[in-house]
Amino acid sequence: DAGITQSPRYKITETGRQVTLMCHQTWSHSYMFWYRQDLGHGLRLIYYSAAADITDKGEVPDGYVVSRSKTENFPLTLESATRSQTSVYFCASSEGQPLRYEQYFGPGTRLTVT
Amino acid sequence: KNQVEQSPQSLIILEGKNCTLQCNYTVSPFSNLRWYKQDTGRGPVSLTIMTFSENTKSNGRYTATLDADTKQSSLHITASQLSDSASYICVVTDTTSGTYKYIFGTGTRLKVLA
Numbered sequence: 001d002a003g004i005t006q007s008p009r010y011k012i013t014e015t016g017r018q019v020t021l022m023c024h025q026t027w028s029h030s031y032m033f034w035y036r037q038d039l040g041h042g043l044r045l046i047y048y049s050a051a052a053d054i055t056d057k058g059e060v061p062d063g064y065v066v067s068r069s070k071t072e073n074f075p076l077t078l079e080s081a082t083r084s085q086t087s088v089y090f091c092a093s094s095e096g097q098p099l100r101y102e103q104y105f106g107p108g109t110r111l112t113v114t
Numbered sequence: 115k116n117q118v119e120q121s122p123q124s125l126i127i128l129e130g131k132n133c134t135l136q137c138n139y140t141v142s143p144f145s146n147l148r149w150y151k152q153d154t155g156r157g158p159v160s161l162t163i164m165t166f167s168e169n170t171k172s173n174g175r176y177t178a179t180l181d182a183d184t185k186q187s188s189l190h191i192t193a194s195q196l197s198d199s200a201s202y203i204c205v206v207t208d209t210t211s212g213t214y215k216y217i218f219g220t221g222t223r224l225k226v227l228a
Binding site for chain 1: 118145146155156157158159163203205207209214215216217218219220221
């Protein structure tokens with residue numbers, strides 16, 4: 001049982017490039033989330049999805065695009081990467097409404113924008 | 115100002131010793147408070163979750179306490195082990211807007227030495 005996986009684990013890209021981070025979960029959880037983690041900040045929510053084809057903005061959505069055509073996948077796209085998007089990105093999923101259900105985090109993707 | 119403040123930022127203790135990590139929050143109203151453990155290069159893993167009406171919750175050698183009146187929580191680790199070396203993150207669920215919002219602290223980095 002793989003749980004929740006992210007790919008790639010490490011990525012270096014140049015400013016202005018488009019890059020997509022992948023997230024896959026095997027539990028059929030309805031909710032999925034993308035966070036970024038930066039030094040001096042707690043994890044911050046970028047986007048979340050309550051079900052397939054339903055997505056909503058989090059705290060820091062600018063510069064990011066998400067989609068969820070299948071329950072198990074929740075890719076995050078940086079349309080034109082900027083240096084300020086250098087960060088560690090975590091995907092998470094939960095069985096139901098996060099207030100009541102636990103969130104399970106993936107291993108993270110370390111993204112460097114040069 | 116971060117609505118969830120943790121202290122100390124970092125801590126070094128000897129194996130077998132106890133330690134207590136602090137979390138002060140200003141989030142109000144809040145629904146629950148979680149403590150996560152994050153190993154280096156991994157995603158956060160839930161340790162405990164407490165609602166505003168709970169005072170204490172244990173998970174093995176980890177015991178979390180909550181004082182909703184003073185808006186303080188602590189995580190006590192008993193008989194520390196080398197594997198306890200990690201960052202510990204306090205997370206408060208904000209329900210002000212009618213929907214959930216996780217407010218993450220910046221974490222306490224714990225190092226356990228042999």
